[in-house]
Amino acid sequence: MVRIGISPDPSHSGGEPPAPRHVAIIMDGNGRWANSRGLPRTAGHERGVEALRRTVEAARDLGISYLTVFSFSTENWRRPASEVNTLFGLLKAYVQRDLERLKQDGVRIRVIGQREGLPADIAALVDRAERETAHNTRFHLTIAFNYGSRNEILRAATAYAQAIADGTCKGAATEDGFAAFLDTRDLPDPDLVIRTSGEFRISNFLLWQAAYAELLFVDVLWPDFNRAHLESAISRYHERERRFGSVNPGAT
Numbered sequence: 001m002v003r004i005g006i007s008p009d010p011s012h013s014g015g016e017p018p019a020p021r022h023v024a025i026i027m028d029g030n031g032r033w034a035n036s037r038g039l040p041r042t043a044g045h046e047r048g049v050e051a052l053r054r055t056v057e058a059a060r061d062l063g064i065s066y067l068t069v070f071s072f073s074t075e076n077w078r079r080p081a082s083e084v085n086t087l088f089g090l091l092k093a094y095v096q097r098d099l100e101r102l103k104q105d106g107v108r109i110r111v112i113g114q115r116e117g118l119p120a121d122i123a124a125l126v127d128r129a130e131r132e133t134a135h136n137t138r139f140h141l142t143i144a145f146n147y148g149s150r151n152e153i154l155r156a157a158t159a160y161a162q163a164i165a166d167g168t169c170k171g172a173a174t175e176d177g178f179a180a181f182l183d184t185r186d187l188p189d190p191d192l193v194i195r196t197s198g199e200f201r202i203s204n205f206l207l208w209q210a211a212y213a214e215l216l217f218v219d220v221l222w223p224d225f226n227r228a229h230l231e232s233a234i235s236r237y238h239e240r241e242r243r244f245g246s247v248n249p250g251a252t
């Protein structure tokens, strides 16, 4: 099969096709995982953090350079306060516990989403994690927390309009000019977006950035997600033909 447009991995030396450069995951199904075992939803979220640890390690081993995970949406505030508190506590514990190791492993951490409205201790921790890993280039872990695409696009549009009005940005608005105001300004677009839990929706995740991403919906609850599932997702990605609106070079 002829494939075009898959971002080449410069370190790749033949044999297996290169892994997608940027994989984004909607980590869904923690509540159902817990419910099916008669456990509280919080137990599912706790096990979800372990799945995240496994996935970060597997992604690095498999040659993925950018992993972006959806961890808390701007709409998740609609959940009971106790569940929201648990999710905030788990993010805090994850960053606190894993920061040193991620730093040493050359991982650059970014957190995208609306920073405003986050509890001060979490905002400070996130700032610290970003600052202390800013020089790392081996692997890029981006956590979408208090993130919603519409919220991001609105913030970016407001800032871009302001920059055009005050002359900081010259000329007419462009797609690249706009994208430079998104939270993902330093990241390539995702090549593959995976959603676990069997739901077939995007739920306000990377709407601009995933314009040409391959979408994969897998019937696995997030706490069960493991290296084999990621490998299988990459294999399925390799079966896809990306055309970006063009035609297959072999087409007649």
Ligand code: IPE
Pocket (backbone or CB within 6 Å): 027, 028, 029, 030, 031, 032, 033, 071, 072, 073, 076, 087, 197, 222
């Ligand atoms: C994903 O699992 C975690 C978040 C959305 C924060 P859910 O909590 O949505 O689990 P389900 O979808 O209810 O099973």
Ligand code: IPE
Pocket (backbone or CB within 6 Å): 026, 027, 028, 029, 070, 071, 072, 073, 076, 199, 201, 203
């Ligand atoms: C999407 O999952 C958000 C995250 C995984 C953080 P949800 O569980 O919030 O999405 P919906 O409500 O089923 O669309």
Ligand code: MG
Pocket (backbone or CB within 6 Å): 028, 029, 030
């Ligand atoms: Mg869900």
